[in-house]
Amino acid sequence: xxxxxxxxxxxxxxxxxxxxxxxxxxxxxxxxxxxxxxxxxxxxxxxxxxxxxxxxxxxxxxxxxxxxxxxxxxxxxxxxxxxxxxxxxxxxxxxxxxxxxxxxxxxxxxxxxxxxxxxxxxxxxxxxxxxxxxxxxxxxxxxxxxxxxxxxxxxxxxxxxxxxxxxxxxxxxxxxxxxxxxxxxxxxxxxxxxxxxxxxxxxxxxxxxxxxxxxxxxxxxxxxxxxxxxxxxxxxxxxxxxxxxxxxxxxxxxxxxxxxxxxxxxxxxxxxxxxxxxxxxxxxxxxxxxxxxxxxxxxxxxxxxxxxxxxxxxxxxxxxxx
Amino acid sequence: xxxxxxxxxxxxxxxxxxxxxxxxxxxxxxxxxxxxxxxxxxxxxxxxxxxxxxxxxxxxxxxxxxxxxxxxxxxxxxxxxxxxxxxxxxxxxxxxxxxxxxxxxxxxxxxxxxxxxxxxxxxxxxxxxxxxxxxxxxxxxxxxxxxxxxxxxxxxxxxxxxxxxxxxxxxxxxxxxxxxxxxxxxxxxxxxxxxxxxxxxxxxxxxxxxxxxxxxxxxxxxxxxxxxxxxxxxxxxxxxxxxxxxxxxxxxxxxxxxxxxxxxxxxxxxxxxxxxxxxxxxxxxxxxxxxxxxxxxxxxxxxxxxxxxxxxxxxxxxxxxxxxxxxxxxxxxxxxxxxxxxxxxxxxxxxxxxxxxxxxxxxxxxxxxxxxxxxxxxxxxxxxxxxxxxxxxxxxxxxxxxxxxxxxxxxxxxxxxxxxxxxxxxxxxxxxxxxxxxxxxxxxxxxxxxxxxxxxxxxxxxxxxxxxxxxxxxxxxxxxxxxxxxxxxxxxxxxxxxxxxxxxxxxxxxxxxxxxxxxxxxxxxxxxxxxxxxxxxxxxxxxxxxxxxxxxxxxxxxxxxxxxxxxxxxxxxxxxxxxxxxxxxxxxxxxxxxxxxxxxxxxxxxxxxxxxxxxxxxxxxxxxxxxxxxxxxxxxxxxxxxxxxxxxxxxxxxxxxxxxxxxxxxxxxxxxxxx
Numbered sequence: 001x002x003x004x005x006x007x008x009x010x011x012x013x014x015x016x017x018x019x020x021x022x023x024x025x026x027x028x029x030x031x032x033x034x035x036x037x038x039x040x041x042x043x044x045x046x047x048x049x050x051x052x053x054x055x056x057x058x059x060x061x062x063x064x065x066x067x068x069x070x071x072x073x074x075x076x077x078x079x080x081x082x083x084x085x086x087x088x089x090x091x092x093x094x095x096x097x098x099x100x101x102x103x104x105x106x107x108x109x110x111x112x113x114x115x116x117x118x119x120x121x122x123x124x125x126x127x128x129x130x131x132x133x134x135x136x137x138x139x140x141x142x143x144x145x146x147x148x149x150x151x152x153x154x155x156x157x158x159x160x161x162x163x164x165x166x167x168x169x170x171x172x173x174x175x176x177x178x179x180x181x182x183x184x185x186x187x188x189x190x191x192x193x194x195x196x197x198x199x200x201x202x203x204x205x206x207x208x209x210x211x212x213x214x215x216x217x218x219x220x221x222x223x224x225x226x227x228x229x230x231x232x233x234x235x236x237x238x239x240x241x242x243x244x245x246x247x248x249x250x251x252x253x254x255x256x257x258x259x260x261x262x263x264x265x266x267x268x269x270x271x272x273x274x275x276x277x278x279x280x281x282x283x284x285x286x287x288x289x290x291x292x293x294x295x296x297x298x299x300x301x302x303x304x305x306x307x308x309x310x311x312x313x314x315x316x317x318x319x320x321x322x
Numbered sequence: 323x324x325x326x327x328x329x330x331x332x333x334x335x336x337x338x339x340x341x342x343x344x345x346x347x348x349x350x351x352x353x354x355x356x357x358x359x360x361x362x363x364x365x366x367x368x369x370x371x372x373x374x375x376x377x378x379x380x381x382x383x384x385x386x387x388x389x390x391x392x393x394x395x396x397x398x399x400x401x402x403x404x405x406x407x408x409x410x411x412x413x414x415x416x417x418x419x420x421x422x423x424x425x426x427x428x429x430x431x432x433x434x435x436x437x438x439x440x441x442x443x444x445x446x447x448x449x450x451x452x453x454x455x456x457x458x459x460x461x462x463x464x465x466x467x468x469x470x471x472x473x474x475x476x477x478x479x480x481x482x483x484x485x486x487x488x489x490x491x492x493x494x495x496x497x498x499x500x501x502x503x504x505x506x507x508x509x510x511x512x513x514x515x516x517x518x519x520x521x522x523x524x525x526x527x528x529x530x531x532x533x534x535x536x537x538x539x540x541x542x543x544x545x546x547x548x549x550x551x552x553x554x555x556x557x558x559x560x561x562x563x564x565x566x567x568x569x570x571x572x573x574x575x576x577x578x579x580x581x582x583x584x585x586x587x588x589x590x591x592x593x594x595x596x597x598x599x600x601x602x603x604x605x606x607x608x609x610x611x612x613x614x615x616x617x618x619x620x621x622x623x624x625x626x627x628x629x630x631x632x633x634x635x636x637x638x639x640x641x642x643x644x645x646x647x648x649x650x651x652x653x654x655x656x657x658x659x660x661x662x663x664x665x666x667x668x669x670x671x672x673x674x675x676x677x678x679x680x681x682x683x684x685x686x687x688x689x690x691x692x693x694x695x696x697x698x699x700x701x702x703x704x705x706x707x708x709x710x711x712x713x714x715x716x717x718x719x720x721x722x723x724x725x726x727x728x729x730x731x732x733x734x735x736x737x738x739x740x741x742x743x744x745x746x747x748x749x750x751x752x753x754x755x756x757x758x759x760x761x762x763x764x765x766x767x768x769x770x771x772x773x774x775x776x777x778x779x780x781x782x783x784x785x786x787x788x789x790x791x792x793x794x795x796x797x798x799x800x801x802x803x804x805x806x807x808x809x810x811x812x813x814x815x816x817x818x819x820x821x822x823x824x825x826x827x828x829x830x831x832x833x834x835x836x837x838x839x840x841x842x843x844x845x846x847x848x849x850x851x852x853x854x855x856x857x858x859x860x861x862x863x864x865x866x867x868x869x870x871x872x873x874x875x876x877x878x879x880x881x882x883x884x885x886x887x888x889x890x891x892x893x894x895x896x897x898x899x900x901x902x903x904x905x906x907x908x909x910x911x912x913x914x915x916x917x918x919x920x921x922x923x924x925x926x927x928x929x930x931x932x933x934x935x936x937x938x939x940x941x942x943x944x945x946x947x948x949x950x951x952x953x954x955x956x957x958x959x960x961x962x963x964x965x966x967x968x969x970x971x972x973x974x975x976x977x978x979x980x981x982x983x984x985x986x987x988x989x990x991x992x993x994x995x996x997x
Contacts, residue, residue: 015987015990015991016987018986018990019983019984019986019987019990020983022983022986023979023980023982023983023986024979026979026982026983027975027976027979028975030971030974030975030978030979031971031972031974031975033961034961034969034971034974034975035961035962035969035971036965036966036967036969036971037961037962037963037964037965037966037969037971038945038947038964038966038969039960039961039964039971040966040969040970040971040972040973040974040975041966041969041970041974042974043970043971043974043975043977043978044970044973044974044977046756047756047757047758049741049757049758049759049760049761049762050760050761050762050765050960050961051765051960051961052760053760053762053763053765053766054765054766054769054959054960054961056766057766057767057768057769058768058769065982066978066979066982068741068754068757069741069743069752069754069757070981070982070984070985071754071757071981073752074743074752074754075981075984075985075988076988077743077745077746077750077752078743078745078985079985079988079989079992080745080992081745081746082989082992083992083995084746088989088992088993091989095986095989098986098990099989099990099992099993100993102990102993102994103993103994103996103997104997105997106994106997107997110997139997143996143997146996147996150996166433170433170514171514171515172514172515172664173514173515173516173517173599173601173624173663173664173666174601174624174625174626174664175626175664175682175683175749176626176683178664178665179683179749182746182747182749186746193995197995255755257754257755257756257757266977266980269981270980270984273984273987274984274987276988277984277987277988277991280988280991281991284991284994
């Protein structure tokens with residue numbers, strides 16, 4: 001992991017930058033709404049629901065996404081809910097644009113990440129840029145292709161599952177049973193999203209290891225590898241998910257209470273938030289590195305089983321970087 | 323039989339009222355007065371008494387029933403016909419006036435199956451012999467009329483021309499056989515699984531008003547109006563099912579066919595609703611108070627809400643205490659609380675001596691659910707059940723007074739309501755400590771495009787204009803409405819609440835409480851109109867408030883006062899500029915605080931569009947507030963009511979924008995999944 005330290009920071013700062021620039025617009029919007037009123041004092045000390053009710057009816061653009069409950073677990077649950085039900089892309093046009101830009105940044109640097117993990121050696125700045133540039137067209141095609149699958153999940157599978165669960169529960173009077181049905185629906189959606197995610201991640205790894213340029217071939221080979229080793233693939237993904245959930249759990253313990261306007265309080269909450277973001281980036285990179293190691297081992301095993309192939313598979317830096 | 327019981331009860335009341343005075347009074351003047359009181363009591367004898375028998379068939383989702391109705395003409399006009407509400411026909415077809423109205427086009431309807439629509443079919447209607455009438459079958463004379471919109475597809479009002487008019491003071495008895503098809507839950511009636519909530523289910527007479535005309539409106543809005551009467555009801559449901567209903571349960575008998583008959587009886591009520599389900603758990607408690615009549619409480623709770631019974635009871639007792647102390651005694655002595663089944667669309671509704679609450683399986687302590695809804699619906703026992711205004715025309719009278727009282731009780735007894743957000747289709751709740759729901763509801767209604775302008779409050783409730791244009795929103799039951807809350811909600815709940823808060827703060831609680839008490843005691847078991855409430859206000863306050871009603875009730879004015887600017891003219895001369903942005907005019911106070919901590923209060927009559935107050939003082943002005951005590955709750959823009967020399971707006975905006983940014987950072991990581 002430490003080999004990608006610079007990349008982690010790069011990604012993190014991209015995240016911060018992409019969030020802080022629009023934050024200035026929201027800040028301006030809030031400040032202008034508060035004007036020279038006492039509501040500013042109330043809001044600085046805690047919260048002012050009357051002001052918020054007014055702000056909410058008048059806010060437009062990015063500011064309309066401001067919500068008093070975007071605190072700690074509230075922010076997590078709202079984000080997770082939007083991710084699972086596809087509302088992520090409907091939050092606001094501005095946020096979708098920023099989000100896609102961030103996804104594009106990840107797509108760009110993925111080549112460098114994977115090269116680092118596969119070569120198991122740090123890369124120079126030029127080598128990172130070169131690796132990113134080399135794999136970006138292929139990864140972009142893969143991202144677009146995966147987007148089609150995700151679209152199918154959100155636009156076709158989810159509404160049908162919702163209709164199905166609604167029909168199955170239409171005469172139930174116990175909310176707990178309805179909740180179980182709904183949980184089943186969300187689990188199916190989560191599994192589908194995860195399956196597509198893993199499949200395309202493996203395709204990227206295969207492409208880097210084998211220097212492939214064909215998205216289709218990479219996908220076919222990735223699918224083959226995953227199908228031949230479903231247990232290990234699932235186990236790894238489950239472990240990574242659990243690590244992610246652990247961080248989420250820790251973060252959710254932050255109080256759902258607006259902090260007092262003290263530098264200490266603000267800094268502490270901001271630091272906790274940043275720690276959580278860093279941990280999410282770290283988990284994502286951990287999944288890349290562990291998946292890369294897994295694919296590496298799959299390929300090594302398969303090559304070993306073929307006659308006349310040496311027992312160890314090595315990937316030369318030049319191959320990856322050429 | 324029910325008629326004789328009602329007569330006995332009336333005699334008892336007369337004897338009691340006589341007994342209280344006769345022994346102590348010898349003066350003939352008092353005897354004359356007594357006779358007047360007794361005759362007044364007699365004239366209050368209930369106009370429509372019902373003896374109902376109904377049999378529920380859960381498999382077929384039908385209720386077969388018969389109604390023996392005894393109606394007395396209490397007016398000075400003869401009634402040549404009878405008019406009945408057939409509410410269940412509101413869901414007979416999509417062309418009914420109810421479903422055809424803008425407010426009620428529910429997307430949920432698309433999910434209804436053909437056998438899930440409702441209907442009420444009157445198979446027989448006849449005059450019973452007696453009271454000067456001969457037995458006569460009028461079934462063939464049944465007509466469906468549409469007095470309000472002429473929609474020929476609407477069959478919610480039934481009329482029969484009588485062979486001869488019912489003269490003033492005369493009584494007529496009729497027998498009606500009917501069968502209802504219970505719909506999917508809609509507008510607080512219907513069934514889901516084995517939960518049957520049956521309201522507005524029998525042919526119910528309209529109100530024959532003093533003007534000599536029937537007030538029997540088509541069912542277009544979910545509000546009602548009916549005459550006081552005695553209800554003697556026998557309900558046959560499957561054995562083992564639990565039944566809750568208006569009135570006290572008189573008996574419970576197991577039948578040989580596996581069903582059970584539940585007998586309920588109640589006098590002096592305007593309606594009868596009932597619920598039956600095998601899924602209920604029954605709890606009992608009792609409200610006791612040193613100065614108020616005790617009330618037996620019965621709670622029917624769904625399995626998934628076990629553990630929340632004390633919350634329901636606490637809320638109901640709190641409401642009975644406050645309403646009782648503020649207004650007067652709850653007269654019925656018992657109250658049934660129904661915890662509605664999940665997604666049964668029957669929560670938050672009032673019927674005489676029976677209310678429906680509403681809660682969720684995962685419900686956090688401090689969330690004020692189900693407390694608020696329980697307090698509100700219990701409050702309706704006072705404003706709706708006892709003081710029974712015409713909800714078709716003046717929905718605001720009971721809803722507004724109840725909403726106002728509920729908010730006041732909730733503040734005093736339960737404190738500010740924290741914000742609770744529900745995630746994942748509403749299953750997962752999260753309570754935000756320190757973030758409270760606005761105590762200033764006008765703030766959320768917009769300023770220049772305020773929802774307060776959607777319609778004039780004086781418009782009859784059933785004619786309120788189209789709903790708000792804010793688009794779709796999921797309500798608490800999970801149904802998605804095409805339209806958001808509109809003119810009906812604003813003018814029946816929010817605006818009257820704001821209007822009454824403003825009046826209370828203007829007059830002071832002591833005087834306002836006297837107004838409420840006078841209104842309640844004067845209009846108990848009667849049907850007041852808006853003007854009657856206004857007259858009580860004028861009488862008790864000793865002041866004509868027409869200027870206030872003209873701006874609030876009879877127009878859609880909005881109120882908005884602001885601190886426009888504070889200028890320093892030098893030599894210690896400082897000016898405070900105030901402005902009136904809204905059309906509404908109300909006297910407001912201005913509070914000016916100087917840096918040396920001195921405070922000056924001024925009064926502005928609020929008439930002109932702007933005004934200026936000059937102060938000559940070395941110490942600079944630190945803070946200016948117009949309406950500092952928030953008396954004008956109708957002010958739609960609270961933020962512009964104050965001016966601070968050194969506002970904390972910048973740091974406050976930074977703090978909250980930073981929170982938003984962390985949320986966005988989180989969201990970006992979700993987007994990264996798609997890279």
